[in-house]
Amino acid sequence: MNHQEETGLPLDGNAAAGLLRELFALDVTVAQVTxxxxxxxxxxxxxxxxxxxxxxxxxxxxxxxVAMRLVHTPVGTxxxxxxxxxxxxxxxxx
Ligand SMILES: [Zn+2]
Numbered sequence: 363m364n365h366q367e368e369t370g371l372p373l374d375g376n377a378a379a380g381l382l383r384e385l386f387a388l389d390v391t392v393a394q395v396t397x398x399x400x401x402x403x404x405x406x407x408x409x410x411x412x413x414x415x416x417x418x419x420x421x422x423x424x425x426x427x428v429a430m431r432l433v434h435t436p437v438g439t440x441x442x443x444x445x446x447x448x449x450x451x452x453x454x455x456x
Contacts, residue, residue, distance in 0.1 A: 388451050395420075396447040399427035406430075406449075 375382075391407035402424035409420040409429055417433035422445075431442040443449065 385451060388454065390449075390451070392452070394450040394452075395429050396450070397422040397425060397427060397429055398445050398447045400425040401447070403450075 420430040
């Protein structure tokens with residue numbers, strides 16, 4: 363029985379470090395993003411990207427709405443996923 367099962371209390375996000383490392387260590391261009399506007403599913407690599415030095419805007423290849431925004435700033439990197447319903451990464455053979 364683990365801590366959560368014993369206490370019923372949630373753990374902090376650090377407990378999911380291993381899960382998050384698996385997600386973000388992958389080539390995200392092959393991940394499938396679901397557009398929040400039209401529901402289309404496309405690989406991140408298939409989105410239309412408008413970008414510059416500071417980051418990129420990823421637009422849905424079906425309806426052209428903004429699916430994701432990525433911005434590098436001096437204090438860190440922001441990934442805004444409000445335009446996406448979900449991001450799916452297929453399993454990788456290990
Ligand atoms: Zn769309």
